Amino acid sequence: MNVNVKFEYVEKYLPTPRCRKYRVREVKGTCTITVREAPIEKLIPAFGVEHHIWGKTPRIENDVIFSNEGSLWKLSRASRYYAGKSWFDLAPCTSEFLAWHLEPERYEICNFNTDVEQIKAYIQSKADRFLICDGKLYEETTEPMYVIMTFGLGYNHGGSALMIEDYYNSNIPSSRYYAANQREEAIAKAKEIALNRGDTESIHNIETALLIHVYDDRFVTKNPQSWKAPGDEFCNTLEEIAETAGDALAAGLLMICATAKSVRRY
Structure with missing residues (x-):
């Protein structure tokens, strides 16, 4: 899935060729990022991790960790919070949600200064930690x-x-x-x-x-x-x-x- 992600950074500039003191201004940009997708049959159940759900009806749920192309994946917490539902009844993973989730904070990209290519590469590296399958968002995890x-x-x-x-x-x-x-x-x-x-x-x-x-x-x-x-x-x-x-x-x-x-x- 291709996602248009917004980003903002602070740019230093000289107002005129004669100026020696740099000014700063806010610059907004957009880049197209790719989030990997996989069919449900490509996800192989590897582990199930039990955890407590506390609330009106306390219970134990089993979070399944899947294997796909040499990596382990689990349903994303961000997707759960965004949907406001349980692990097993998540809202569809839309491009709008992904654009919001992948948008970097300024502190994350401040070291890149005005290098837009580095900013884009950073956002893509964040997207590489996610996988879309059957309309749901999975995030990369490790062996429990x-x-x-x-x-x-x-x-x-x-x-x-x-x-x-x-x-x-x-x-x-x-x-x-x-x-x-x-x-x-x-x-x-x-x-x-x-x-x-x-x-x-x-x-x-x-x-x-x-x-x-x-x-x-x-x-x-x-x-x-x-x-x-x-x-x-x-x-x-x-x-x-x-x-x-x-x-x-x-x-x-x-x-x-x-x-x-x-x-x-x-």
């Missing part, structure tokens, strides 16, 4: 993973959880991430960590954590257990304190001392 998260001081202050993410947070050791088809291993490790921290009230939620449905194992390519990324040293220190302190009060006091010691280094 399980991650073990901890909160608070331990001993049921905060808690432990098994969550779903589609990116790696370098503050967390990669050993706490698991591939989409390693749910049982992730649950076992999450329960071990929770018990070490004294988060006994978290066990049920870990065992019933949201699911990643793997529709085809060939799309599982990440193996975070092999990454050997250590995570953030200071965060690891606090985590070790939570697992060994014995109670939340002791953990809190020890974490204050560890923080003070870390601050003194700088």
Whole structure:
């Protein structure tokens, strides 16, 4: 689909050849951008990611992630908000909506100055992250993973959880991430960590954590257990304190001392 996208930028200019002081003026432009399209039969279901829908009728919905030409795609949140409807009852993806969605803010293109070709290339790069299929807008995404998260001081202050993410947070050791088809291993490790921290009230939620449905194992390519990324040293220190302190009060006091010691280094 071809879309006419508007953009605005600030241009410096000299009013006359004799002037040496540049003036500025607002300039408006339009460019034609192409958003890729694909027939519905070309989208292969790869994963289903459960998430909570909160409201008058709380429920769990399953967001399907599709594969197409080597990339993963999911229904766009922007399309959902624009339509004001659920994931499964979206308004048609019109060129007017795409033109509005792709229009860049000035801060996004300020570094390009008056280079219109660079501005057009930037807008096209935004459009390349989207795909139109069956009248709906999909956005490029990445492979989902399980991650073990901890909160608070331990001993049921905060808690432990098994969550779903589609990116790696370098503050967390990669050993706490698991591939989409390693749910049982992730649950076992999450329960071990929770018990070490004294988060006994978290066990049920870990065992019933949201699911990643793997529709085809060939799309599982990440193996975070092999990454050997250590995570953030200071965060690891606090985590070790939570697992060994014995109670939340002791953990809190020890974490204050560890923080003070870390601050003194700088």
